[in-house]
Amino acid sequence: MFCTVGIAVLLLALTGCATRTPYDYTNYRLHPPRSILVLPPLNESTAVEGTYGYLSTVTRPIAELGYYVFPVAVVDQFLKENGMPTAGEMHQVPLNKAWDVVGADAVLFATLKQYGSKYQVVNSATVVQVQARLVDTRTGLLLWEGEAIAQQNSGGTGNIIGDLIAAAVTQAINAGTDAAHEVCPQANTMLFYTKDHGLLYGPYHPKYGSAGN
Amino acid sequence: MENHQVNLFRRFVLLPVCLLLLTGCAAPTLYTWGQYEELIYVSYTAPGKLSPEMQIEKMEEDYQKARATNKRMPPGWHAQLGYLYYQTGKVDQAHQEFLTEKAEFPESTVFIDRLLINFKKQ
DSSP states (O other), rough: OOGGSEEEEEOOOSSOGGGGOOOHHHHHHSSSSSEEEOOOOOOOOOTTTTHHHHTTTTTTHHHTTTEOOHHHHHHHHHHHTTTOHOOOOOOOOOOOHHIIIIISSEEEEEEEEEEEEOOOOOOOHHHEEEEEEEETTTOOEEEEEEEEEEEEEEOOOOOOHHHHHHHHHHHHHHHHHHHHHHHHHHHHHHHHHHHTSSSOTTTTTTTTTSOOO | OOHHHHHIIIIIIIHHHHHHHHHHOOOOOOOTTTTHHHHHHHHHHHSSOOHHHHHHHHHHHHHHHHHHHHHHHOTTTHHHHHHOOOOTOOHHHHHHHHHHHHHHHHGHHHHHHHHHHHHHHH
C-alpha cells in the first residue's frame, strides 16, 4: 500500500524560534479588535486554486482564538457584487469602508507566497507559505503581521521499485486533489498560534486580556 | 483491608481523575465546526458538486448534532446558512438565520443589516 510511504511533516519557522524577539503588540493592545474581516488572499503562487483553498481554512483558527470572523464566502460574494471581482481589488478596499459598510474592527490581509507540490523522482514536497497583516479599520494602524511556511514531505523508503510505484500513485492522486489545502491548517497554526508572534486572544476566548497569546 | 481500600481508591478515584485530566488536556474548542469549512471549500473548488440545497441539508445536520452537545456554532455560520437559504428562494428561513447570527454575535449587526437591505432591493 502507498500508505506505507513514510510521510514526514516538517514545520519550519522562518527564523529560529529561540532567537526571535517577541512581536511588539503595542498597537494591538491599544486597539484590540472584536471582529476581523478576512479577505480572500492575494495569490503570488502559480496555483490558481490557492486563493480559495487557503481562504476556507482561515476562519477556524482565528475564531477559536476568540474573535468574530465575518462569513468568508458571504463577504466574498458581497464584495464581488459590489464591483470587486478579484482578491486584488478587494485588497484595495478603503479601510473606512470596511468599518462603515461591514462594521469590521480590523481587516486581515493575507498573501500566499507559495502554494502547491513539487515532485522529485520518488518524493514530493507540498508547501504553503503565507504572510498576513492585521490592520485597524479606524486608525489604519498595523496591529500585527506574521509569516509562516509549512511543508509536508513524502519521501521514499529505500526500496527503489516500490518507491517509484508509490511515488507514481501519490502523484496521480495529488494531481486530482489539492494537497496544499491539507497543509494550510499547519501554516495557520504556525502563523496565528506561535507564542509571542501569533495573534492575541480575542474577546470570546476565556483567556482574553491575559498577557500571553 | 487497607490494601483493599487503596485498590478501590486507585480504581475508582485515581483512574477516573487521571482520565479526566488527560482528556481535559486536549484543548476544548469554542465552537462546533462540523462540515462548515469543508463545504465552503467544495463550493469554490467544485461548484455544482453540492447544490445549495445539499449544503443546507449538511449544515442543518451539523446543527442538530451541535444542539445535542450544547455547543455554539462558529461566527459566520448562521449567516452562511442564511445566504444559502436566500439562494434557494427560502427568504423567511434566510431572514431567520440572519437574525440568529446577529443575536449570537452582535459584531455582525452592521454587515447583516446591510445584507438584509440588499436582499429587499433585489
